[in-house]
Amino acid sequence: MKKSILTLICLIAAIGISQAQLFPTFKVGLKGGLGFSSLRSEGRFLNSDTKTGFQLGAWGRVGIAGFHVQPEAYYASKKVGIQTEDGQNGDATFKSFDVPVLLGTRIGLGPIGARIQAGPVFSFGQNEDISFTKPAEWSNYKKSSTGIIGGIGADISSFTVDLRYEHGLSNLNETGNQKIRMWTIGVGFSFL
Numbered sequence: 001m002k003k004s005i006l007t008l009i010c011l012i013a014a015i016g017i018s019q020a021q022l023f024p025t026f027k028v029g030l031k032g033g034l035g036f037s038s039l040r041s042e043g044r045f046l047n048s049d050t051k052t053g054f055q056l057g058a059w060g061r062v063g064i065a066g067f068h069v070q071p072e073a074y075y076a077s078k079k080v081g082i083q084t085e086d087g088q089n090g091d092a093t094f095k096s097f098d099v100p101v102l103l104g105t106r107i108g109l110g111p112i113g114a115r116i117q118a119g120p121v122f123s124f125g126q127n128e129d130i131s132f133t134k135p136a137e138w139s140n141y142k143k144s145s146t147g148i149i150g151g152i153g154a155d156i157s158s159f160t161v162d163l164r165y166e167h168g169l170s171n172l173n174e175t176g177n178q179k180i181r182m183w184t185i186g187v188g189f190s191f192l
Helices: 002-019
Strands: 025-041 051-064 067-083 089-109 112-132 144-156 159-168 178-190
Touching: 025 067, 025 159, 051 089, 051 178, 067 112, 067 178, 089 144, 112 159, 144 178
Parallel strands: none
Antiparallel strands: 025 051, 025 178, 051 067, 067 089, 089 112, 112 144, 144 159, 159 178
């Protein structure tokens, strides 16, 4: 019995080690995606409608011994629907330059693999690119925010596909507790 368990553990370890990216890797590429955003205020959604925005940018990945770091830089347009307590409706578009720094691992053989990644994301609002339709005082909104991002992805040769969730950590509004939440699905291509 002990020998069977030891053999099984060794087999699982051998498979895991053989599929990890043990040798140094380096990739650079371009990516684009769709983001599905909502805004939360003090624990509740301002409006249950999810709005669709987009992302366009570049990424790089450096890996060794089964782990990798993947910094990215992209332009993002995050749209949210807003409803005030008195029932007025409006939309907001946050245009930002986002910089996530993801840590992750890749499992697979050769050009085909699956990834899991997580890390911080830093968003910098573009000057006067936060646009709103009524109903609020929008001069109180900050030009930068931080959050955490995590997700899964797949690599097939030079093509990548990602599904991620972004959870805002800092308040977007200086006078209230408003944080952005966003699901994204993206595709990319590595040219290095």
